[in-house]
Amino acid sequence: MIIFGLLRESVSFALVSLATNKLRTFLSLLGITIGIFAIIIVFTIVDSLEQNLRKSVQSLGDDVVFVQKWPWTFGPDYPWWKYMNRPVPDYPELSQILEKCDGAQSAAFLVSARITIKYKSNSIERVNINCASHQYDRVKNFEIADGRYFTDIESASGRPVAVIGDVLAKALFPNQNPIGEMVKINGAKVMVIGVFKKEGESILGGSVDTEVLVPINYARSLVDIRNEDLDPQILVRAKPGISNDDLIDELTGLMRSVRKLKPRSDDNFALNQTSLISNQFDSLFGVVGIVGWVIGGFSILVGGFGIANIMFVSVKERTNIIGIQKSLGAKNYFILSQFLFEAIFLSLLGGTIGLFFVFLLTLVAGDSVGMEIVLSKSNVILGFTISILIGVVSGFVPAYGASQLDPVEAIRSN
Amino acid sequence: MQSTFKRPVLLSIVCILGFIWIVFSFPSVFSPSIKKMGDWYPALFGLIVASSFISYIGLWHMKRWGVQLFLITFFIKETILVVVQDVNFMGIFFSILFIVPMMVFYKRMDLNL
Numbered sequence: 001m002i003i004f005g006l007l008r009e010s011v012s013f014a015l016v017s018l019a020t021n022k023l024r025t026f027l028s029l030l031g032i033t034i035g036i037f038a039i040i041i042v043f044t045i046v047d048s049l050e051q052n053l054r055k056s057v058q059s060l061g062d063d064v065v066f067v068q069k070w071p072w073t074f075g076p077d078y079p080w081w082k083y084m085n086r087p088v089p090d091y092p093e094l095s096q097i098l099e100k101c102d103g104a105q106s107a108a109f110l111v112s113a114r115i116t117i118k119y120k121s122n123s124i125e126r127v128n129i130n131c132a133s134h135q136y137d138r139v140k141n142f143e144i145a146d147g148r149y150f151t152d153i154e155s156a157s158g159r160p161v162a163v164i165g166d167v168l169a170k171a172l173f174p175n176q177n178p179i180g181e182m183v184k185i186n187g188a189k190v191m192v193i194g195v196f197k198k199e200g201e202s203i204l205g206g207s208v209d210t211e212v213l214v215p216i217n218y219a220r221s222l223v224d225i226r227n228e229d230l231d232p233q234i235l236v237r238a239k240p241g242i243s244n245d246d247l248i249d250e251l252t253g254l255m256r257s258v259r260k261l262k263p264r265s266d267d268n269f270a271l272n273q274t275s276l277i278s279n280q281f282d283s284l285f286g287v288v289g290i291v292g293w294v295i296g297g298f299s300i301l302v303g304g305f306g307i308a309n310i311m312f313v314s315v316k317e318r319t320n321i322i323g324i325q326k327s328l329g330a331k332n333y334f335i336l337s338q339f340l341f342e343a344i345f346l347s348l349l350g351g352t353i354g355l356f357f358v359f360l361l362t363l364v365a366g367d368s369v370g371m372e373i374v375l376s377k378s379n380v381i382l383g384f385t386i387s388i389l390i391g392v393v394s395g396f397v398p399a400y401g402a403s404q405l406d407p408v409e410a411i412r413s414n
Numbered sequence: 415m416q417s418t419f420k421r422p423v424l425l426s427i428v429c430i431l432g433f434i435w436i437v438f439s440f441p442s443v444f445s446p447s448i449k450k451m452g453d454w455y456p457a458l459f460g461l462i463v464a465s466s467f468i469s470y471i472g473l474w475h476m477k478r479w480g481v482q483l484f485l486i487t488f489f490i491k492e493t494i495l496v497v498v499q500d501v502n503f504m505g506i507f508f509s510i511l512f513i514v515p516m517m518v519f520y521k522r523m524d525l526n527l
Contacts, residue, residue, distance in 0.1 A: 290445075381454070
């Protein structure tokens, strides 16, 4: 109870002192506000970007290997001229993979193109169309909100059916159910049999919200599926318990035998996986995080010096009051806690304002950049921790100095 | 009130090295590497840095509570590092190197706050 009483008294002394010097209080907590704002906003942006990226990578499939012509990673010694003459993955190669690859759970052939889609007077140009073989739904992560996916017969016979994205459905069929309706894709009539569940903007692009999916056997009548510009690729998902590395090893051997490559010749295909993208982003986020940490660190350091300075001034101003308090029986720890709480309170107030500004910015920026930016619980904890820490570290020396004052000398000071 | 307990040179060196350690450790509290260890870890690490700083202030003024606080902080820090499986034997060695002179001069220190 004595401790609580002491705490209450110390806090009330501190509050009175802060309230009587409003301008000084404002200026000294400004440093901490800016520091906390700088560091927490950087961490918040980095965390949000990372979260969005992971979500996007997950939708691509983190256990999927992409057989393509070009590798995803680019280095300084990137021998692009070697890759130029490589053949693109071919549809017959898919059946070889499905037949012979033990580590593959499922695989699909995919080409992408830009088309114009029309329904009555509504028309949307440059829409991304994915033309995929039947197992695509087992390789790519997506959900169908309305309708269904292609049947085996529709895929095999190349029926003119399509699954469209949520954004397209709303744009082409306002206030109308699109299932069963006929749309025109590059002039050809195609029946809408499903609508993808809305998944939102993807940091890597290629959200299903604005895509059309048709069977590859139907797409042959629309586009040349061997055209390199359509980026033909084979997506292979690993069986549960099979690592991507094991799958890549098996696929390397298999593709080399399918393409009849000699033992000494280089691979003429690339096996890509989503970890290549996330690893590159991880290093980028690491750098951004460190830059934010350095900038925020210096701001906080300056803010800490500001608080320490103000506390020294505060002790100097109230020296005779300290003398009176001590002569009336106030213990050293009471004087110490009084000034220490003042410093912590000041710092905490600055930190809270900084966090509030970060919160406001996340609300505003979230809408304008089209990406969810969230001030996470861990960043709030970090913000408060740094504030308290700054208060303790910068306030302890002046507070301890005040507690050690001689009552007689303190009363006589001006 | 000026302290009448004169600080030995060895303890001054310990304190100065300690303050330098604080200067370098303080920014680590909010470094991305510390943050990755868990939501609670920056807070705990911050508490350790703050109490280490206070203990060095106590030592500088030749106060026994400085040594006591240093020892408590040391044991808490090492317990946490054992829990997160990040024990640094070099760190333990240097901490013990600091504790020895503190214990040697402990009896010459002031008992009061």
